[in-house]
Amino acid sequence: MQPRNALILKAAAVAVAAAMATGLAACSSTPTKTGPTTLTLVTYNAGADQKRWPDLVKAFEAANPSIKVQVQNLTGDNNYNSIITSRIAGGNSPDLFDILNGPSSEGLFTNAHLLTDLSGQSWVKTEIPAIQQVAKSAGGKTYQLVANVDAAGVYYNVDLFKKYNVAVPKTWAEFTAAIQTFKSAGVSPLEVGGKDGWPFVVQALQMGAASASLKPGGSNEIALTSGKQKYSASGWKSILQTFTSLVGSGAYSSDVLGVTDATAASNFANDKAAMMIHGTFELQSIRTANASANISMFPLPYAQSSGNAVASISMGTTLAIPKASKHVAAAERFLAFLASKSANAQFALDAGSFPGQQGVVVAKLDQALTAIAPVVEHNSVNYGDTGLTPTAQAALQTGIGQIVAGTGNTGAILATMDQTQTH
Amino acid sequence: MTTQIELDHSGAEIRMPRRGGRIIHPEGARSNRTRIFFTIPALVLFTTVVIVPVFLNFFYAGTDWDGFAPSFRFVGLSNFVHAASDPQALQALRNTLIFTAVNAPIQIIVGLALALSLQGRGRIRSFLRVVIVMPIAISGVILGFIGDLIFEPQSGLLDGASHIPLFGWLAQNWLGEPSLAMSAVIAMNLWQWSGFTMLIFVAGLASLPSDLFEAAKIDGAGAWQRFRYVTWPMLAPAVTINVVLTVIGGMKVFDIIYVLTRGGPGNSTESIVQLVTQNGSLGEFGYSASISLALTLITLAISLLLLGALRRREVSA
Numbered sequence: 028m029q030p031r032n033a034l035i036l037k038a039a040a041v042a043v044a045a046a047m048a049t050g051l052a053a054c055s056s057t058p059t060k061t062g063p064t065t066l067t068l069v070t071y072n073a074g075a076d077q078k079r080w081p082d083l084v085k086a087f088e089a090a091n092p093s094i095k096v097q098v099q100n101l102t103g104d105n106n107y108n109s110i111i112t113s114r115i116a117g118g119n120s121p122d123l124f125d126i127l128n129g130p131s132s133e134g135l136f137t138n139a140h141l142l143t144d145l146s147g148q149s150w151v152k153t154e155i156p157a158i159q160q161v162a163k164s165a166g167g168k169t170y171q172l173v174a175n176v177d178a179a180g181v182y183y184n185v186d187l188f189k190k191y192n193v194a195v196p197k198t199w200a201e202f203t204a205a206i207q208t209f210k211s212a213g214v215s216p217l218e219v220g221g222k223d224g225w226p227f228v229v230q231a232l233q234m235g236a237a238s239a240s241l242k243p244g245g246s247n248e249i250a251l252t253s254g255k256q257k258y259s260a261s262g263w264k265s266i267l268q269t270f271t272s273l274v275g276s277g278a279y280s281s282d283v284l285g286v287t288d289a290t291a292a293s294n295f296a297n298d299k300a301a302m303m304i305h306g307t308f309e310l311q312s313i314r315t316a317n318a319s320a321n322i323s324m325f326p327l328p329y330a331q332s333s334g335n336a337v338a339s340i341s342m343g344t345t346l347a348i349p350k351a352s353k354h355v356a357a358a359e360r361f362l363a364f365l366a367s368k369s370a371n372a373q374f375a376l377d378a379g380s381f382p383g384q385q386g387v388v389v390a391k392l393d394q395a396l397t398a399i400a401p402v403v404e405h406n407s408v409n410y411g412d413t414g415l416t417p418t419a420q421a422a423l424q425t426g427i428g429q430i431v432a433g434t435g436n437t438g439a440i441l442a443t444m445d446q447t448q449t450h
Numbered sequence: 451m452t453t454q455i456e457l458d459h460s461g462a463e464i465r466m467p468r469r470g471g472r473i474i475h476p477e478g479a480r481s482n483r484t485r486i487f488f489t490i491p492a493l494v495l496f497t498t499v500v501i502v503p504v505f506l507n508f509f510y511a512g513t514d515w516d517g518f519a520p521s522f523r524f525v526g527l528s529n530f531v532h533a534a535s536d537p538q539a540l541q542a543l544r545n546t547l548i549f550t551a552v553n554a555p556i557q558i559i560v561g562l563a564l565a566l567s568l569q570g571r572g573r574i575r576s577f578l579r580v581v582i583v584m585p586i587a588i589s590g591v592i593l594g595f596i597g598d599l600i601f602e603p604q605s606g607l608l609d610g611a612s613h614i615p616l617f618g619w620l621a622q623n624w625l626g627e628p629s630l631a632m633s634a635v636i637a638m639n640l641w642q643w644s645g646f647t648m649l650i651f652v653a654g655l656a657s658l659p660s661d662l663f664e665a666a667k668i669d670g671a672g673a674w675q676r677f678r679y680v681t682w683p684m685l686a687p688a689v690t691i692n693v694v695l696t697v698i699g700g701m702k703v704f705d706i707i708y709v710l711t712r713g714g715p716g717n718s719t720e721s722i723v724q725l726v727t728q729n730g731s732l733g734e735f736g737y738s739a740s741i742s743l744a745l746t747l748i749t750l751a752i753s754l755l756l757l758g759a760l761r762r763r764e765v766s767a
Contacts, residue, residue, distance in 0.1 A: 108731050112518055135733050139518035222625060224712060282603035284715035285626030290604065417732045425538065429716035432628050443537055 064357050065095045069114075070125040070344070071107050072100055074289070075311035079344070079378040086373070087364045094357050108135060111349075115141055120351035122358045125344055126171055135417070136347065142170040143348040143355055150366030153385050157340055157409040172362045173383040175343035175375045177306040178324070178403045179233045179410060182313070182395065185321045187214060187301045195325045197336065202328050206278045209301040217278045218300035220288025227427040228420060230304045230327070231266055236339035236410030237329045238262040251414025254448035258419065259441035267437040269329070270430050284432055288312075296320045306341060310379035310395060324399045338402040339410035343380050418447040510739040517735035529740035539741060541717055542725040543748075545632070549707075549721065550700030553636050557696050558689070560640060561647025566677075568648070569655045579652065583645035590642070594709020597638040601625050601710070628718035631711050635719055638706055643699065647692050654688030655681070690760040694753055701749040 072079065077100055084096045099121070101107055107127045114120055126136065136142050145151065146169045151162070158173045181202075183195070191212055196202040206216040220226045250256035258264075273279070280286075286294070289312060295303040296316035303309075304327060313320060326336040346365070348358045364370055368387050375382040375389050379396070381403050382389060392400060415423065422444045429435025455463050511529060515522035533539045564582060568575045585593065600607045601624040612621035624634045658681065666676045704723035707713060713720030722745045729738035 106727070106731060109517070135516065135518050138516070139520065141518065222712060222714060224714060282623040282626045285601070285603040285623050287598075290602070294604070418729075418734060421728060421732055422538070425713075425717045425720075428714050432626075432714070432716035432718065434628055434716045434718060439537065446532075446536065 063093045063095050064354050065097055066122040066354055066357055066361060067097050067099060068123040068125075068346075068361075069099045069101060069111065069121040071102065071127055072125070073102065075315045076308065076378070078311060079374060082377055083365065083370060083374050086370060087361060090364065091357075091360060094360065096361065112136075112139075112141070115349050115351045118351075120349045120353075122352040122354045123346050123348055123361060126347055137168075137170050141349055141351070143350050143352070143359075145169045145172065145348070145359070145362070148172075148359065148363065148366075150363060150384065153366070154383055155385050157407060158342065158383055160409060161342065171345045171347040172366060173342045173345050174365050174371065175378050175380040175383050176340045176403075176407075177308045177343045177378075177380045178396070178399055178407065179229055179236075179306040179339045179341060180304070180324045180326045180399050182295065182303045182305060182309075182322050182324050184295070184298060184301050185323055187298065191301075193301075196328050198328050203273075203276065203278075205301075206273075206276060210277050215280045215294075215300040216302060217273075218286075218291045218295045218303040219279055219283055220286055220291035221279070221283035221428070221431060222285055223288045224424045224428055226288050226291065226305060227270075227431070228424045229306055231270070231423060231427060232341070232410040232413060232415075233304065233327045233339045234266045234269065234329045235262065235413035235415075236408040237327065237337050238266065238413075248414040251419075251448075252416055256414075257441075257448070258414075258444040259438075261414065263414075263423070263444070264437065264441060267426065267430065267440060270427055271437060274431050274433075279431060284428065292316055296322075307380045307396060308343065308378070310393060313395075314379075314393070322395045323397075324395055326399060326402055336402050336406065338399055338407040340381070340403060340407045341410055343378060343383070344374075416447060419444045422447055507739045508743060510736050511743045512740075513736040515736045516733035517730060518733065522736065525736065529737045530744060532737065533741050533744060538717065538720075539722075539725060542720045542722045545718065545720055546701060546703065546722045546745075549632065549636065549639075549703055549719075550697055552632075553639055553700050554693065554696040556636070557640055557644055557647050558692050560644045561692065562651050562685075564644060564648040565651030565655055566681075569652055579645075579648070582648060585642040586646050588642065590705030591709050593638055593642055594706050597634065597706070597710045598625075601634050625711055626715050628715050631715055631719045635707050635710055638710060639703065642706070643696070647696065650688050650692050650695075651685065654685045658684050686760070686764040690757070690764060693756055693760060697756060698749060698753060701745065701752070 068080075070077075070080070077098075080098045084098060088095060101110060111121070111124055146162075146167075148169070150172065151159075151169050154173065155176065157176065161173070162169045181196075187193075187209070188195070191208055191214070193205045193208055194201070196205050209216040219230070247256065247261060251258065251261060280300075288309075291300075291303065292309055292312040293316040294300055296313045297320075303313075307324075313322065326338045328336065346362060348355055348362070352358055365374060366384055368384065371382045371384045371387045372389050375387070376391065379393055381396075381400070422440070426435055426440030426443065429440065430437070457463060510522075512524055512526060513522045514525050514529075568579050568582075588596075598606070603609060603623050603626060606624075608620045608622075608624065611617050612619070622630055624630050662680050662684070663676060666680050671679065702723055703721050704727070707719050707721050708724055711719045713724050722741065726738045726742045726745070729735075729741065
């Protein structure tokens, strides 16, 4: 090679190396802090569910001019927890994040000592009793603010119920009779986003919450989560048998396993199905599909006698502060603001759900939720504490899908759930 | 050290030093150092992002790490023992093997047919080859969403087409019926990767000597006979590459299944890689590492067996 070419090549190599070094330095350098503190809040809300944040953020920033809040929405799939932990480990921790699946995933983070202990915050004592029960299940400490609770029940099409003279079911027998009435009339009785799988789990958890043998906080729940009692010897056996009988009775449409949750919401909203067992968190998707859908909600009457309706609730937006956050104090202020009466009421309204704090009145509650509101307030049970660990819940979801597909049986599914306790 | 005399481009003599039987080119030694210098960044990145995690995976496969806690225990081979008896893992392995066993031969046949049809020059042929190859550039996730639009039971493309006379059979529960869901997944995968298989066959066909075909024509061989006795044997190297690549691709399939069916209905399409990601996110990191290691070994064994058999075929061809 000619000496001149070698010189050019060496110069180019040095230039490339210098550029790479500069780029790496830029990636790792900490930007100079100027202006207000910016809190990063990571959630997994998608679509219409994202509407719950703008009003809250605007109100908080108005009350706290030195703090800005940046909401980042990720997809709430299996990768969500991995992304959060990667960011915490990688020095890019969010200041606040919504715990996916609430209490069932919270244990993963608390066992790894990743979360800030919030037990001393003033709003802890004013949470509704069902939420305070969650803390008792977690060793008495509080690591998250549950901003709102979603009730789960049965959405029903008021017009279709009137058309076919079906009364709101108050017992399981009345519920199955209503299913048969609609099926005979050629109307899809129950709409479910079977392809996504988790809507079936919502139904199962409602049954679990209402089931006498799976009451949260009781010995059964702790025995199941600790592995001392097998799922195959618990109330979950009868729940799976109930699913089998529902499938056999034709309660679900034949293509249910090919329908996504979004499509199911749209179908129900547009009068293609009589009922949809779901949570209040689904309301925004239904209203987006049809804002004027004439719908209401009743508690799923599983294992209850007539007149003793029990509403099952789940923790809604559940915000935690990683210990690795650089703005813990500011993040705590945000949580305190969210727990204040006016902000909590507005957030619950925007989320189409119920407040997580006691004594908060939600004005202009959606018509679909007015009938179930008193039940939620006076006789509700947290369905997130029915003894399912994350792996057991995953096995349950797969198992219910197998039952609906006709490829699974109760015994094998329970055996798989039992295996999750020993491994 | 001895010297060897070589001639440069103008015919002048150059004395090249030899050491240990190798000629040492002074300019070549400097070029080698430059080449190594430029590959170091990529090598460092590759080692950090690929090699190190692979070896860490081997390590975690023998632990009960949940992916979150700072501490864990070594559990030896218990993760592997559990995987061997876990119904979900066995079902996922079964699904993955079925997917691979069905997809690979079809993809090769389709790729070969496309290559034979579109080999040679011509604008239209070139254009069609590009169109067929384009899905490779689309991510499996996007293809899964496209598949959703096609197979959606109530508003999808096939459901709409079923209203056309004679096409009523298209109104199936493609994604919700266990017996059909795998077919839908394979169909989308074929759409994405048949073009890649075709490309390899096109390259193979282009390298075949034309005098063999002329000689066969002169001897009176028809089209089928030319394919069977000339083209097919000579394409053995391309077949080897395609078979091994499609099998490896099939064993690690994930994105298109996850988006199209989420592994359902039930778990009738759940793949091994999907199970690995699911377990990892549920706090079973050590277990998922053991499953991924087992998948690696199974894929390696299958690939080596196929490679051995196909190489022997190449030699005999």
